[in-house]
Amino acid sequence: MPSFAYKGRDHGGQMIEGVQDGATAAAVADLLFGRGITPVEITTARSAPAFKLENPLAEMFAEKIGEVDVMLFSRQIYTLLKAGVPIMRALTGLQESTSNKAMKGMLQDVRGSLDSGRDLSASMARHPKIFSNFYLAMVRVGEMTGRLEEIFLRLYHHMEFEKFMRDQVKAALRYPTFVMIAMAVAMTVINIFVIPAFAKVFKGFNAELPILTRLLLAFSDFTVEYWPVIFGVLAVAGWGIKAWIGTARGRYLWDRSKLRLPIAGNIVRKATLARFSRSLALALKSGVSIVQALTTTAMTVDNAFIASRIEKMRESVERGESILRSAIAVGIFTPVVLQMVAVGEESGALDDMLQEVAEMYQREVEYELKTLAQQIEPILIFFLGILVLILALGVFLPIWDLGKVALKK
Numbered sequence: 001m002p003s004f005a006y007k008g009r010d011h012g013g014q015m016i017e018g019v020q021d022g023a024t025a026a027a028v029a030d031l032l033f034g035r036g037i038t039p040v041e042i043t044t045a046r047s048a049p050a051f052k053l054e055n056p057l058a059e060m061f062a063e064k065i066g067e068v069d070v071m072l073f074s075r076q077i078y079t080l081l082k083a084g085v086p087i088m089r090a091l092t093g094l095q096e097s098t099s100n101k102a103m104k105g106m107l108q109d110v111r112g113s114l115d116s117g118r119d120l121s122a123s124m125a126r127h128p129k130i131f132s133n134f135y136l137a138m139v140r141v142g143e144m145t146g147r148l149e150e151i152f153l154r155l156y157h158h159m160e161f162e163k164f165m166r167d168q169v170k171a172a173l174r175y176p177t178f179v180m181i182a183m184a185v186a187m188t189v190i191n192i193f194v195i196p197a198f199a200k201v202f203k204g205f206n207a208e209l210p211i212l213t214r215l216l217l218a219f220s221d222f223t224v225e226y227w228p229v230i231f232g233v234l235a236v237a238g239w240g241i242k243a244w245i246g247t248a249r250g251r252y253l254w255d256r257s258k259l260r261l262p263i264a265g266n267i268v269r270k271a272t273l274a275r276f277s278r279s280l281a282l283a284l285k286s287g288v289s290i291v292q293a294l295t296t297t298a299m300t301v302d303n304a305f306i307a308s309r310i311e312k313m314r315e316s317v318e319r320g321e322s323i324l325r326s327a328i329a330v331g332i333f334t335p336v337v338l339q340m341v342a343v344g345e346e347s348g349a350l351d352d353m354l355q356e357v358a359e360m361y362q363r364e365v366e367y368e369l370k371t372l373a374q375q376i377e378p379i380l381i382f383f384l385g386i387l388v389l390i391l392a393l394g395v396f397l398p399i400w401d402l403g404k405v406a407l408k409k
Helices: 025-034 058-063 068-082 087-097 099-114 119-125 135-146 147-207 212-245 248-259 263-283 290-298 303-319 324-330 335-347 352-372 373-406
Strands: 004-008 015-021 040-046
Touching: 004 248, 004 324, 025 040, 025 352, 058 263, 087 099, 099 119, 119 135, 135 147, 135 263, 147 263, 147 352, 147 373, 212 248, 212 263, 212 335, 248 303, 248 335, 263 303, 263 352, 290 303, 303 335, 324 335, 324 352, 335 352, 352 373
Parallel strands: none
Antiparallel strands: 004 015, 004 040
């Protein structure tokens, strides 16, 4: 994002100079007007490059700034600001105390950007891979309202909640994924090693084999003969699917299909809506308008389909519809949630009601995760039983038939 140097006057007429990141000069002017500064001059500024490692090889093997690092940063900066430590001294202390070299470089760059006249949110925006749009929007709100330390504490709790929900969903999908991989490995081993051994025995009988056995032998021969082609096709297909998901349309369809998966789709939906409710509640508690809150919250749900529903909800609110009618129109909330939204909108405590919705979804996700193994196990056993039945009939039925012929002789 380009940087612009500006000169403006505050409400008291005092001249203020600084640097602000923005898409265009007009966007920077809007930001300044929102902060109570009347711009006099806005020019393009030559910004220093963000912190980078010396070479690509070093970057590949260097330490990364992960989600836990950002969580600790949020908690630590809150503690320092609450104790009355100035922001520059707080960043210096955190830079000296961290053992993560990438974190040191990022903090150093943020300090340098602050020295050049940028706001904290604009300085942190130079690192989009570390700080999300929602995080930056909340920091910007904290700067405007003078409650920066409170915002950092809320962001810490919000990120802790998001990490918990993602870990829960990953744990839910780990068991079925492991079973499916094990079944695929077993099928590969049987096709490459087991069935060819039986094929030699069957050829020695010189007898007509059942249709199921002939199909298994044909599939095994094809696998042994063309396994490089099979792996090549699978690799190309995997790459193609990944590239397709990387497109806007592909990501939308993929995220929508995830919500329609049996059993797991319901868990993913509830976890996503829990994150949405918690994010929207945090934004409203911090003083963000409902339209801006919906815009920034749509970026945090990590699901393109749900995000599109939230964008439609925002457009409806912009047209003057109530939050309840907008929520009903998008069709992603349960009647219980809609009832709580209605109560919150009528009482003026929508943020508290959304917090209750998030906690309700969280409890439901935790319960369904505990019973997930019991729900999935019968399905996996059913498919595993069919697989074993096909293999058993295809391999042992010819031996059984030949044994009966031998006994009659």
